[in-house]
Amino acid sequence: MNKLLQSKMPIFEALEQYKASRTVPFDVPGHKRGQGNKELTDFLGEKCMSVDVNSMKPLDNLCHPVSVIKEAEALAADAFGAKHAFLMVGGTTSAVQAMVMSACKKGEKIIMPRNVHRSAINALVVCGAVPVYVNPGVNEALGIPLGMSYEDVERAIIENPDAKAVLVNNPTYYGVCSPLKKIVDLAHQHGLLVLVDEAHGTHFYFHDDLPISAMEAGADLAAVSMHKTGGSLTQSSFLLVQNDVNPGYVRQIINLTQTTSGSYLLMASLDISRKNLAINGKEIFDRVIELAQYARSEINEMGGYYAFGKEIIDGNACYDFDVTKLSIHTRDIGLAGIEVYDMLRDEYDIQIEFGDIGNILAILSVGDKDLAIERLIAALAEIKRLYAKDKSGMLNHEYVDPHVAMTPADAFYADKEQVPLRLSEGKICSEFVMCYPPGIPILAPGEYITPEIIDYIQYAKAKGCFMTGTEDPQIEKINIVQGNPY
Structure with a gap:
């Protein structure tokens, strides 16, 4: 297959041509190339506002690309070694959710590490898939969760022969990588798709001394956060596809939730940054x-x-x-x-x-x-x-094993009541609790609330972690599933 010319930037080039045409706008957005919002134009600059435009024939359409966006996708796929690439303007969150929902339907199982980003568990809430959690390894000296071991993934696959997919972090927030190639080969032997959250692994594709990338390892789908380490604008990402995954179906899944008004600022930043990394x-x-x-x-x-x-x-x-x-x-x-x-x-x-x-x-x-x-x-x-001071009395671990009672979807949509966190022991959580960043849930919907978890949350709050996920903004109360004792 002939390599494409990676110096090309079709979206950027189309925007430049559109600007040069001096077309009069009677479409959205309503600021009309910045003329209707002087403060915003002064802040962002005329160059930025002039290319904050809507989909039109010369600029293609993100929901159904046929020209410049289609070409930009082909260039991205070529640069990352994928069969197909999708430009994502809802962040890697939208890419992770599209992966999960492309692989799993309601009631189907997906094997994943419990230290996934909340976006993966949110996808389960939306689509009703059932998680089979694999507890990550733990580095006792550092107190940090690691990746999934090969043996633990193998056990989960054998115990759940009806599972549809395995999701792997590559890498974790701390930089830790699981044995990705071995997991991919194992999963494929059992007929499972492999989905990879590469929110922090964009650079793996562009340097041989870094860990193996998802596409190189043979994974089926990968969510790549171009804005984190690749230089594009915040909220811009790629979703990569290879093997026998049907890109047309994945596009339909993406279009269930992604905006119909894709930002050309974000798409152009993906186009330009892809060129920079490829070259x-x-x-x-x-x-x-x-x-x-x-x-x-x-x-x-x-x-x-x-x-x-x-x-x-x-x-x-x-x-x-x-x-x-x-x-x-x-x-x-x-x-x-x-x-x-x-x-x-x-x-x-x-x-x-x-x-x-x-x-x-x-x-x-x-x-x-x-x-x-x-x-x-x-x-x-x-x-x-x-x-610096004495470290006695400090909590020494970052990961608490979950005890799962219900699927995230069942617990999230169940009848619930709000109780004080200190009185929630033994109840089933109906919402998320997490420190953000990194956005890895301490508690996810459907998990039992244990004394260890309550202590962890209180300690994290006391130390100043930014806690999110709960309906109560103060994290003093928590939603629990009604009528489910420990």
Whole structure:
């Protein structure tokens, strides 16, 4: 198959041509190329507002592409080694949900790690599929969940011969990868589809020294968060398809929930960023890897912190590690990750990706520079010097095994009542509870509320984690399923 010309940017080129035509707009959006909203135009700029346009024949239609968007999809598929690629403007959330709903119907089983992003469980609420959770491995020293072990996935497949698919994180938020190729081969031997959440793995496609990508491993569908490490605008992603998956059916699933007014700002950013990675990706990620390894070395040299890397690989639940992830364990200086996260932002004007109860994560990607890395290292050193304390009494784990009583859909739509969190022990949760980021549920609908979970939630709140998911914005009360004692 002939490689396509990756220097092309069909959506961007069509927008440039449209701007040059000076067409008079009597369509939506109502700001009419920025003329109707001066404050917004002053803020975003005339260049941006002039290409915030609606679908029309010269610009194609995201719901049913036949020209420039179709060409952009073909270029993306070529760049990522897929049979087909879809431009997603609802974030990787929409791509994950489209994957799940393409593979599973109501009542059908899907095998997945419990430390999935909420988007995957939300898909189960919407479509009524039944999760078969595989508890991830745990690194006891760091307290972090890992990936799924091959043996645990094999056991789940054997015990659930009617399952339709397996979902794998590649990588986790912390950079941990499961044995993806082995899981793909195993699942395919049993006739299951393999879906991969690659929200944090865009760069895997463009550098040989990084973990294997979903398409290279032979997976059937992958949700790729181009905006996270690929340089496109927030909320823009790709959904990749290969093997015998029918792209036409996947398109119909996407169109059930994705907007009919696709943003050309987001689509053009995917087009331009894809070109950049396809042509310059190796060089870009050479540099990112170099920066990350330097930062890891400097942070570990100062002591107290632990910026972990490939040494945590165990050949199974941590089969590989993404060295571009600057994941740092903070508990040994007596501070929760979220406390360091807050200090970096409030006192040093440094915004990292997230902090949880024992770790922080700094995302390094296409836009990072040496000076910024030095500033982060210096700030961490000063935080240690000024604020380090005894670590006794700190919670030492990030993952609580769930006890599942009902499917997410049954629990979410069940008759429910709201009770104080402290009185919810032994009840079945009817909503989500999670720290955001990363958006991995502590509790999902259908799970029993245990004393350990209540303690975890209270501890995370006390340390300053941003809690989301509950109807009660204060997370003082929680919705439970009526009439279901432990």
